[in-house]
Amino acid sequence: MTMPYYVAPEQVMKDRAEYAQKGIARGRALVGTTYAMGVLIVAENPSSTLHKISEIYDRVAFAGVGRYNEFDQLRVAGVRHADTKGYAYSREDVDARSLANVYAQYLGQVFTHEMKPLEVEILVAELDPVGAAHQLFHIAYDGTVADEQRFTVLGGEADAITHRMAAKFRPGWSLGEAVVACVASLSGPTRTLRADDLELAVLEHGPWRRAFRRVPDDEVTELLARGEPPEVAAARPPRAEGESTPGPVDRSGDDTGDLPGDDA
C-alpha cells in the first residue's frame, strides 16, 4: 500500500490558488464602473449568445470571468436566490450585499474543501435607486470579497487594466466617457476593440422596475465614436474583411432588458 505524501496546508492552498489564477488569467477581462446614471459593465466577449453579464434582479446584475460553465452555474443560483427571496419577502428586500456574501461563502467553501477550486471571479453590482451610492462587489475564486464604489476589474491582466482605469476614472462621468475609458483600458495601447468584440450592459435609473439593460452593438459603436476625439476616429483604419471576429450581432431578440411600467 502506498502512503500519501504529506503536503503542508500552506502548499495546498498555494497550489490551488495558483491553479485558479491560471485558469482565470486565460480568460478575457471585464470592467465594472459607476457612472452618472448607474452602473456600467464592459466585458471583452466575442460571443453574442454566451453572456458574461446578466440580470439577477430588478437592481442587481451579475458578471463573471473564467470558466463559463462555472460562472453560469453561479449566475443561475443567484437568480434563484434572488427570486426566492423576493417572492418570500418583498422585491425591495433583494440586495447585492447579501447575494455577494452567499457567493463568497460558497466560493470559499469550495476553495478550502474541494479538490478543484472554481476558476472564476465574479462581480455583483447593485444600482442605488435614489442616490449615487451604487455598489460593486468583486468576489474572487477563494471567496474574498471586495466592495468598490468607483470601478473594479476582473480577469486576466487585471493589474494593468486597473492601472489604466485609475488614470481615467472620474466620479459621475457620462455613459459615453465611461464606455470609451473602459474599452481603452481593456484593450490597452496596442489593440483596438470594436462593438462586436464587446459585451456591454448597464443598470440605469429610469421609470422601469428592471434596471438592467444590454447595450446593443450599434449603440456601443455610436458611444465609442462620439466619445473619442474625431482625429483618432478618422485615423483608425477600417477593419479588413475576413478578420477573425463574428459578424454583426443582432441582439434584438434578446428580451432580458427593460420592462417599462411593470410595477403597476
Add this chain to the structure above:
Amino acid sequence: MSLPLFPSGSDPGPSFVELLRRTRAAGAQVSSGAASEIVGAAGRQPAGFAATLIPGVAHGTTVVALRYDNGVVVAGDRRATEGNMIAHRSIEKVFPADRHSAVAISGAAGSAIEMVRLFQTQLEHYEKVEGTCLSLEGKANQLGQMVSANLQMAMQGLVVIPLFAGFDLRLKKGRIFTYDVTGGRFEETDFHATGSGGRDAKNTVKLSFRDRLGRDEAVEIAVAALYEAADEDTATGGPDPLRGIYPVVATVDAEGYRRLEDTEVAEYFLKVLERRRERGEGGAP
C-alpha cells in the same frame, strides 16, 4: 439562506414553481406552488362538497379582454365584495404578467392575487435563467397549470378564474386565453369577459365588436362593457369620480404592456356617458 445549488439529477430548471417545491422556502406551501400534491388531495374530496361561498372572503368581479388590430385591451373594475358588502373599492384585477402579456383575475381575491404574483415571478424567472422569454402559448399553459393546482381550494369555494391576454411576438397579433376551474385552457378568437358581471360585459362587447378595431375604439368598447356590467351587477364597481377611482384599463401590443392613466379612463367614461345621453338612455329607470 445559502446558495440554491442542485445536483444535476434534481435541478429544477427554469421553473420557479419547481424551485419553490425543492427548496421548501417560505411560500412553498402556497397552493399553486405544489401542483401534484394538491391535485392528489383533490381526488379524495367527497363529491358534492363544492362551491359554497366562504364568508369573509373578498371576491373580485368583472374583467374583460378584447382584441384589436395590433394588440389586446384588458380591463377590470375595482370592486371587491364579501357577500352583499363592498370589501374594497380600489383593488386591482389587471396586472402585467410580463412585458408582452397581461393577466386579469376574478374570483377569490386573495388566492387570485397570490397566483398572479407567482405567475409573474415564474415568467421572469424563466426569462432570466434561460435568457429568452417563453412563447405566449407557453405562458398561457403555465397559468393553466397554476389554475389546476388551485382545484382543491376551488372545490371549497375559493375559485380563481384568470383571463390571460397578450401580444404574440411570433404571430404578431393579440391573443386571449380563458380558463375553467380545472385549469382547462381555451383560446378565444376575439373577446371574453369573466366574473359576476361578465355576461353583461361580454354582451356589450359582442354588440360593438368588429374585426380590425383601432386601439382607441377597443378601449372605448371595454370601458362601455364595464359600465354596462356595473349597471346590472351590484358586485361590479362603476367609475367613482368622487374618490377618483376608475377601472384599470391596459393595452398590450408590440411595444408592450401599457396601463392607461386614470384621467384617460375618465375621459373614455365621459364619452360613453355622452353617447348614452345622446341616445336618450339616461332617464330610463
